[in-house]
Amino acid sequence: AQAVADIAAAVAGQTAAKTQRDLQKQQREEAAMEARVMTEFRRHNPPEFKGEIDPEKADLWIQGMERVFEATRC
Known part of the structure; x- marks a missing residue:
């Protein structure tokens, strides 16, 4: 046992x-x-967000990030 x-x-x-x-x-x-x-x-050198409140700059940053995400398939 x-x-x-x-x-x-x-x-x-x-x-x-x-x-x-x-x-x-x-x-x-x-x-x-x-x-x-x-x-x-x-x-892919993603764009750096600098905390700006300008909507156009924020939109450009978003577009840049989206390009990086597409390139890296994120």
């Missing part, structure tokens, strides 16, 4: 460890993807 309990505990421990490794791998992959997306986005 004790041997079965020991085996069950070992299997549970291995399962928990694998689940943790899988989660960490997924988190690393997501972080790497986010970094690639940001690098690609920055490569």
Whole structure:
């Protein structure tokens, strides 16, 4: 009976460890993807919003951002 309990505990421990490794791998992959997306986005030199209240300048900024989003497929 004790041997079965020991085996069950070992299997549970291995399962928990694998689940943790899988989660960490997924988190690393997501972080790497986010970094690639940001690098690609920055490569297109997105326009900088300077906080202006002029609607025309704001519209031009939006248009510039939309072009970057289209180019990066965001």
